Amino acid sequence: MINVTSLDLGTKVLHVSDDFFANAERMLEESQPVFKDEYDENGHWMDGWETRRRRDSKNDFCIIKLGASSKINSFEVDTAHFKGNYPLAVSIMACCAKNIKDEELTKHPENFEWKELLVQSDLEGDTKHDFKSSCQDEVTHLRMDIFPDGGIARFKAFGTICFDEKLYDKENINVLSMLHGARAVSTNNEFFGELKNILKEKDALNMGDGWETRRRRKPGFDWGIIELAKPAIIDNIMLDTNFFKGNFPDSFSICSAFVEESTDKSIVTQSIFWEELIPSQKLEMDNKHYYDQSVLLHNKPITHIRINIFPDGGVSRLKLFGKFIKDEELKDLV
Known part of the structure; x- marks a missing residue:
């Protein structure tokens, strides 16, 4: 909630x-x-x-x-x-x-x-x-x-x-916005800042207004799973490391999936097998990074994403721009 x-x-x-x-x-x-x-x-x-x-x-x-x-x-x-x-x-x-x-x-x-x-x-x-x-x-x-x-x-x-049905008629909107019903489902770590912060529409106020994990001292990487309010197709992505200068991730990637029914607990295990939406990309400190369709690996409808940050660090905002898909249109797309 x-x-x-x-x-x-x-x-x-x-x-x-x-x-x-x-x-x-x-x-x-x-x-x-x-x-x-x-x-x-x-x-x-x-x-x-x-x-x-x-x-x-x-x-x-x-x-x-x-x-x-x-x-x-x-x-x-x-x-x-x-x-x-x-x-x-x-x-x-x-x-x-x-x-x-x-x-x-x-x-x-x-x-x-x-x-x-x-x-x-x-x-x-x-x-x-x-x-x-x-x-x-x-x-x-x-x-x-x-x-x-x-x-x-x-x-x-x-x-x-509650999802606003009028959003179906709009294109290139941030389908990952908290205001449009997206929600943080699970993360392996949010020691310094909560995952849900990256779903906010307005720019971060400070470093504490983003998602930040502790310093990783073991092999692996940090991740967070987010559910969209409705299925959507993604056209472009913006990731912001605003305020994160000595603690931004070295790189990131995003996996995605279309999940018709699941629980928050089981979705974590399912995410292991999700396909990549955007492959690993290098990041810079205190900067907004933009990625268009030429970088995205597919344009299938999705309901969930998993953002992976390598190996750890902080992200202030993540926005996925695209279009919500009506149920009757999904039959031909999934």
């Missing part, structure tokens, strides 16, 4: 009842919350969303617009560093409002069907809470209520991005 409320996906806070002490969007950051002994004009600086103390019978809330339509399985509500100022409880609702103007939803939320994903649940201070979602329907917006006020350091909703 991926964090569908990540700012990297374009998620944003549309409306907030109050964020006097700390901006609500700060709780959507992927980084670990930190504590700073600093003060601004409103009080102590906190890494998260924090409201003022309520003096009425109401409660605070915020409305979040997801970067892409998603199905949510679970939530993580982290009150790290909020000890005397955390909410006593939280609840979460959601609605599916595609192609709706932001102001229409924020001004008249009662016009939309809100489904309960999490009943009002107790919170503790300076604690990471895990909750299950009671509904896995497709949603575009979340409403989080906190009772009655206080601070949330980080909020994450884990699930899957």
